[in-house]
Amino acid sequence: MEPxxxxxxxxxxxxxxxxDTDQIIPKQFLKRxxxxxxxxxxxxxWRFIDGTRPNPDFEMNADxxxxxxxxxxxxxxxxxxxxxxxxxxxxxxxxxxxxAPSFADIFYNNCFKNGxxxxxxxxxxxxALFERVRATPGYRLTIDLEKKTITSGDGLAxxxxxxxxxxxxxxxxxxxxxxxxxxxxxxxxxxxxxxxV
Amino acid sequence: xxxxxxxxxxxxxxxxHEEPGQPSLIYIDRHLIHEVTSPQAFDGLxxxxxxxxxxxxxxxxxxxxxxxxxxxxxxxxxTSALQMDTLSRNCKEFGITLFxxxxxxxxxxxxxxxxxxxxxxxxTLVCGDSHTSTxxxxxxxxxxxxxxxVEHVLATQCLLQxxxxxxxIEVTGARPYxxxxxxxxxxxxxxxxxxxxxxxxxxxxxxTIRGLSMEERMTVCxxxxxxxxxxxxxxxxxxxxxxxxxxxxxxxxxxxxxxRWKTLPxxxxxxxxxxxxxxxRSLTPQVTWGTNPGQVVxxxxxxxxPAELSDPNARKSAERALDYMALRGGTPITEISIDxxxxxxxxxxxxxxxxxxxxxVKGRRVSSRVYAMVVPGSQRIKQKAExxxxxxxxxxxxxxxxxxxxxxxxxxxxxxxxxxxxCASTSNRNFEGRQGKGGRTHLVSPLMAAxxxxxxxxxxxxxxxxxxx
Numbered sequence: 001m002e003p004x005x006x007x008x009x010x011x012x013x014x015x016x017x018x019x020d021t022d023q024i025i026p027k028q029f030l031k032r033x034x035x036x037x038x039x040x041x042x043x044x045x046w047r048f049i050d051g052t053r054p055n056p057d058f059e060m061n062a063d064x065x066x067x068x069x070x071x072x073x074x075x076x077x078x079x080x081x082x083x084x085x086x087x088x089x090x091x092x093x094x095x096x097x098x099x100a101p102s103f104a105d106i107f108y109n110n111c112f113k114n115g116x117x118x119x120x121x122x123x124x125x126x127x128a129l130f131e132r133v134r135a136t137p138g139y140r141l142t143i144d145l146e147k148k149t150i151t152s153g154d155g156l157a158x159x160x161x162x163x164x165x166x167x168x169x170x171x172x173x174x175x176x177x178x179x180x181x182x183x184x185x186x187x188x189x190x191x192x193x194x195x196x197v
Numbered sequence: 198x199x200x201x202x203x204x205x206x207x208x209x210x211x212x213x214h215e216e217p218g219q220p221s222l223i224y225i226d227r228h229l230i231h232e233v234t235s236p237q238a239f240d241g242l243x244x245x246x247x248x249x250x251x252x253x254x255x256x257x258x259x260x261x262x263x264x265x266x267x268x269x270x271x272x273x274x275x276t277s278a279l280q281m282d283t284l285s286r287n288c289k290e291f292g293i294t295l296f297x298x299x300x301x302x303x304x305x306x307x308x309x310x311x312x313x314x315x316x317x318x319x320x321t322l323v324c325g326d327s328h329t330s331t332x333x334x335x336x337x338x339x340x341x342x343x344x345x346x347v348e349h350v351l352a353t354q355c356l357l358q359x360x361x362x363x364x365x366i367e368v369t370g371a372r373p374y375x376x377x378x379x380x381x382x383x384x385x386x387x388x389x390x391x392x393x394x395x396x397x398x399x400x401x402x403x404x405t406i407r408g409l410s411m412e413e414r415m416t417v418c419x420x421x422x423x424x425x426x427x428x429x430x431x432x433x434x435x436x437x438x439x440x441x442x443x444x445x446x447x448x449x450x451x452x453x454x455x456x457r458w459k460t461l462p463x464x465x466x467x468x469x470x471x472x473x474x475x476x477x478r479s480l481t482p483q484v485t486w487g488t489n490p491g492q493v494v495x496x497x498x499x500x501x502x503p504a505e506l507s508d509p510n511a512r513k514s515a516e517r518a519l520d521y522m523a524l525r526g527g528t529p530i531t532e533i534s535i536d537x538x539x540x541x542x543x544x545x546x547x548x549x550x551x552x553x554x555x556x557x558v559k560g561r562r563v564s565s566r567v568y569a570m571v572v573p574g575s576q577r578i579k580q581k582a583e584x585x586x587x588x589x590x591x592x593x594x595x596x597x598x599x600x601x602x603x604x605x606x607x608x609x610x611x612x613x614x615x616x617x618x619x620c621a622s623t624s625n626r627n628f629e630g631r632q633g634k635g636g637r638t639h640l641v642s643p644l645m646a647a648x649x650x651x652x653x654x655x656x657x658x659x660x661x662x663x664x665x666x
Binding site: 195 | 261262277280283325341344346392396425517609628
């Protein structure tokens, strides 16, 4: 997994609450057996008309948002299915950081396993970001995971909270399985003593 | 001694390693896999040169994109076929038991787990599917995981997990006629909202819950995730033990296991982080009107008017949902006509669901405007239903009787809605495009779906009580 330390990037918006993983990556694209190549199908039914032409009403499609690395969106992002294809699609499209008032549990977990940083901010702060991004074409944010800060050239400066263990894993690009296998001895002892259910 | 919740007891019994400031390492007793969320996990193992630590604790089936037409027909979709072949090859390479399309045990992963006795009280059970919460009906700690975690379990038989919060939902009182388990859980989601359970494990309790059959308990736990909770659970009792006795993968020393399982229920006075009480006598048959399962109302009410919603996010969400669903605020639910009926999914495709539907449709006909299908949850259920003659009743009434699988719950196989079609569905998600691009899904109980099939529109199932008595 690629480490995440600081990220400076263009910000784009998705102004809907309860965006489910069926919207992030529709089911017809879950039949691939690889982890890569899902970005072209991200938000497929919203991004495209008839699966071909970009939908001009989908905010993210505007030229000014091309190349965005940070997505600001509304509450309960990533609800529904556990499909890890959702973070794979977001990552493949170019997103490394998501900002919302809340995320669904399984999706939130899946992001960290793929080097994506999901940041929870209050509704007010998310609303302020929406306003600033819309008012300023080319609006960028700098995310510093070491200091846990979000800053921008216009003076915006927010702190954010993230679980310390997850932060260290992201900072160092650590592989969970490798970490767990360091406890091999404990796992073996547990297996020896655990009553089968 | 400090009283403990059932969740705390199971969690504590599975902690392998803990240190401050880190998630706990917990042991996983049962791991279920299917064709869609496992291929990349096996690739990861091969890439790192890792083996499956306990292949005898993982069980596989094919369900998400299997066709529900006759098994003798070839699989037309080459990418689906490749995904199924990949699962077969992976199971063979790593020594995992697979219930494939030819197996009499094949079915939806959350249907066959309990059916085969793989799901047991007090166990930790995971699967790369959010509806793994279903298995909590047996007093197991069961939750959905992503593919990276599937790989983690395959390699280590453990998972790193943050300890969730506990949420007690107590349902008490006698259920009125026509109010099914599905209506209980839809009412709960309507109340707590789609993210109300985030970060929590729900324990459902109270005399109404204790009075439910195992099939009904599974329906309730199944949709915990639609309220944001990764897991839902119900204390095991005589109903649970009677269901499990004699199933193939249950412990040989069954009575000794029962004695252990009896220590699982939450102790009197155990503390939960949050509690909600619901009076079952006030519940009504439910119908979703929007594009998430929290957008739900009683059958005898109307589609809400977004302008009357005070929360701006809820209003925006409702406006968008009504636009997608082609509905106007203020429309009585019983005036909404439908094109399709889907009876199936890990929520409502078990033998009891099929028996109830059959009892209702016997001697009735599916409306000429409606195409209705019944998709049994597993091959075992299909055989059982056919032995009881339920298939004849369905076919005589005009239903299509299919092979087992996830089918139109998520439309990965050819069973999908066409754009603009409206469906009364016993499944669990009414998201935009879930059952097919442009399709419009209304979630209901099996009885309500059966009545809608007959009338061609939503009807209050409680009316039939009056007619029939």
